Amino acid sequence: MKKSSPIDKETIIEREYKAIIKRKKDDPGGVVYKDTAQKLLEFVRKYPDSEWTANALHYMEFANSIMRPPVERRLEEYRKAVRKSKDNVEASLAQIQIGLAYNEWYNTSGIHAEDAIEEFRKVVVNYPHSPYADDAQLFLAGVYVTSNQDDKALIEYRKLRTLYPNSSLIPSSYYVTAGIYAERNDLANVEKEAEEFKRRYPNNHWMHEVMLHLEKCRKRLGK
Numbered sequence: 001m002k003k004s005s006p007i008d009k010e011t012i013i014e015r016e017y018k019a020i021i022k023r024k025k026d027d028p029g030g031v032v033y034k035d036t037a038q039k040l041l042e043f044v045r046k047y048p049d050s051e052w053t054a055n056a057l058h059y060m061e062f063a064n065s066i067m068r069p070p071v072e073r074r075l076e077e078y079r080k081a082v083r084k085s086k087d088n089v090e091a092s093l094a095q096i097q098i099g100l101a102y103n104e105w106y107n108t109s110g111i112h113a114e115d116a117i118e119e120f121r122k123v124v125v126n127y128p129h130s131p132y133a134d135d136a137q138l139f140l141a142g143v144y145v146t147s148n149q150d151d152k153a154l155i156e157y158r159k160l161r162t163l164y165p166n167s168s169l170i171p172s173s174y175y176v177t178a179g180i181y182a183e184r185n186d187l188a189n190v191e192k193e194a195e196e197f198k199r200r201y202p203n204n205h206w207m208h209e210v211m212l213h214l215e216k217c218r219k220r221l222g223k
Contacts, residue, residue: 033064062104120139175210
């Protein structure tokens with residue numbers, strides 16, 4: 001009888017994450033979202049080093065926003081949490097939530113992008129050994145992308161790879177950087193990103209997306 005392949009840890013974590021974010025579309029009073037936000041908070045504390053932690057942090061802020069507390073009120077609560085934190089890990093998690101709140105503000109109103117960047121950078125600078133520091137660095141780079149500052153984004157994604165060489169978030173950074181270069185029709189750099197990705201992460205699930213950037217860029221340039 002053929003033995004089934006063992007399920008790796010990240011797959012188990014992914015299933016747990018997806019089970020949490022399943023919710024009813026009709027949620028009067030935000031009851032389900034409140035429960036979801038709390039479970040996601042427990043999730044990121046349980047798996048601080050997982051590649052799914054960044055997704056969970058983003059969704060947690062989204063769930064909080066659905067319950068409609070104004071961003072200003074959430075910012076005040078998160079700042080209090082930073083001050084009252086028992087340790088750097090707890091403080092860095094609260095600090096990331098400040099950055100995510102500002103990022104939400106930017107995504108809905110077009111302002112406060114620089115505030116989001118500053119708050120994420122505080123995590124990297126003030127809590128360099130926190131298990132959430134690489135998440136903050138990833139979010140920081142992402143704000144530069146959404147605010148059309150691609151050159152700065154490229155620098156920050158490279159910092160993610162340099163500062164946190166063992167981070168599970170690095171593979172996703174290649175997808176973004178290869179995409180930036182592909183949009184510029186910079187085939188040499190797309191190829192460089194793709195080759196480096198293949199060498200470092202030959203079996204990673206981002207492989208298809210990274211290679212797709214390369215394929216589309218070559219096709220546009222007739223290569």
